Amino acid sequence: MNKPILDINEVPSKTQLITLSLQHMFAMFGSTILVPKLVGLSPAIALLTSGIATIIFLIITQFKVPAYLGSSFAFIAPILIAAGGLNENGMSVNPGNAMIGAMAVGVTYGLVSLIIWKAGYKWLMRLLPPIVVAPVIMVIGLALSGTAVDMAMNVNGEYNFLHFTAALVTLFTAIFFTVYFKNILSAMPILLGLIVGYIYSASVGIVDFTAVKSATMFEMPEFLFPGIHYEFKITSTILLAMVPIVLVTISEHIGHQLVLGRVVNRNYVKDPGLHRSIFADGLGTFVSAFFGGPPKTTYGENIGVLAITRVYSVYVILGAAVFAILFSFLGKVMAIIQTIPTAVLGGISILLFGIIASSGLRMLVENKIDFSKNRNLVISSVILVIGIGGAALKFSESFAIEGMALAAIIGVLLNVILPGREEAADDEDEVNMKKNIA
Template identity: 75%
Template sequence: MSNAVLDIKDKPTGLQLVTLSFQHMFAMFGSTILVPQLVGLSPAIALLTSGIATLFFLLITKFQVPAYLGSSFAFIAPILLVAGGLNKDGTSVNPGHAMIGAMAVGLTYGIVALIIWKSGYKWIMKILPPIVVGPVIMVIGLGLSGTAVNMAMNVDGNYSFLHFSAALVTVFTAIIFTIAFKGILSTMPILMGLIVGYIYSMIIGIVDYTPIAAAKFFTTPDFLIPGVHYEFEITSKILLAMVPIVIVTISEHIGHQLVLGKVVERDYIKEPGLHRSLLGDGLGTFLSALIGGPPKTTYGENIGVLAITRVYSVYVIAGAAVVAIVLSFFGQAMAVIATIPTAVLGGVSILLFGIIAASGLRMLVDNRIDFGNSRNLVIASVILVIGIGGAKFVISESLSVEGMALAAIIGVLLNAILPGKEEAAIPVQENQHKNS
């Protein structure tokens, strides 16, 4: 018997729709705008595309899966790599390359969804076991740790205690909301950290209000259209940097579907099927990239809101998507986001990237991976050092695989070729009992 206040297809009242939709929008807001801020893309486009991607996801999953699609953190490092980093004003050097890579990622999702539709999903679980995915997720977080700390401490390459204090206020606010608060507020630590950090930054005088004064009340987001704003040119560097990350994001997607299924008491792997939810995720990413937005993923923050409120209605998720789309056209609201100091973004990044790394460790713990087994130890060790160390496999001057992408590929290969897979898969307690 469902414990839902509003079940999947239940229609909320007008007041419920407005309040609950804004609640979901705020839950995803902090993380969704943080990704474009870090990679030099437009926060307005990120909001717009999150709403569009979510609506298409709901359509493809036959309005059965109440999931919200926001900006994916897994692609931060690959986007910076293929785009050539950031300009002095914080914008991306070559955002078109990142968009082409994201489109390729969306198409890869579609191919995997087609294979799953025809052959089932168990094969992908064998290719992506926790011993591979867990360390790669750790690489995502730890590989970005230097970026977060640099943003928090330094201004133009020089240490600033004033800015670092803003970062500390931000990170500790986010920590307090994560640990000390219950209910809805506990699902919004990034947003609350940004708000308190911004207020503190105003007090100490490190906020530049120029963009707000120059902004129009209503404006069109900064679209990036292939063939109009950049030349559509597919290169091996773009593909090799971006596409292998689906090893992680597909596994993340499956995990979210399993958790969401438990919350709403349904089996989403079977109905509407993993192939449909993956296709929805991939199409969301493709459409996002087509107009200049970052890659998308289902958001754990919004799953947390569902669990707390027990309101599972897809109408509410669709309402949140519409709110995000409308908000993206309010120029002054987007201008306020543009004035968030780098130190504040660095503060929330410290916590967020740490949580990403810790979630990879948690995957290993939850699956009781036995590191007394040499095979497991070797796979995890190689993935971590190659990924965090920034190893590069150079094939030619224009063709190389590096960092996180290389670590993910080597992890999959090691898991496939090293002997003793069955023994390594036995949970740690069973292995200890067996060896005693």
């Protein structure tokens, strides 16, 4: 293992703190603002709450875990379902419903962390083996593929060649930086793709700068508080759209913690413990939703930056969180983000959603899942078709389980009831979870 330049609790110089913190902020910037753009929420609030959630995470994990929390892609489809889709202006129809669902997700994280605190985490890994988690991750990516292509090619439902060229420029820029760079630039292909795609779009005249001209330098983000901006009313539809996805995101969280521990040479399963990190993730998501932001998750992009730079200082992560909060109040910057053409978002989404689906496939390969066994074939097949096909179990007009939520639940049930389930040894559980990063 390479010796760190700055270890966990080492304090960087002022110059190092500023430059390295900005580097971490820009690594997560593209992904964090992309999620709210896709689901019709405020990018400024998403950026603000990512900083707040990260600070919460650092405090609860006793400043031992240098992880950054950004917007979770796993909840894109559930948010759209809970919120009733987008209106003609590309904004969420009922964003309050999605926020209620996200708060419920945060509470669920808290309950799981409590159980892990008392009973350990091995039970969770036996409940969610790769044969269940991997196909659900594939569903998360593939179920959104039609949306990505439509955003890239069409304007108001009709094919537009110029917009599609903008999508392709964005897509190939992101691919270029992903494949051909091994330094810090490879950790932020989304941001670089968005920048190049935006510049191209402006050059061909498909960017409307009206909002930028009218924006002030400093603006208050558009908060979305329960009881003020929407009625706080919990329904089964909201809960069933959002909460089941926790089955996947908690597995992702554990995988991130294991891999991050390897990068910085720590055992985060034991200290500060998965119960603390999962609780911190959940509280960050709850607070984010309370302000009007999307659910949060630890970011692989920032783990990549840690591995590349060998700067593990939690003060740098704290600095990135502070910069994210400050940037959310820059009206001109947020206005520019709002003017990003749908085609550019579609181009980057083609790559992102494809990578999500491919990471599920990679998990199956790395865990050497044997598809000559009918049990594995049945579980993965049912999850894929139900999830991608958009199957729904409707009990009434207001009570239904559908799409990837239904697929995840059925996958867990099949894994429990079908014969031939293999009980992994404790050390194998940890090895497998290191591979479970989406």
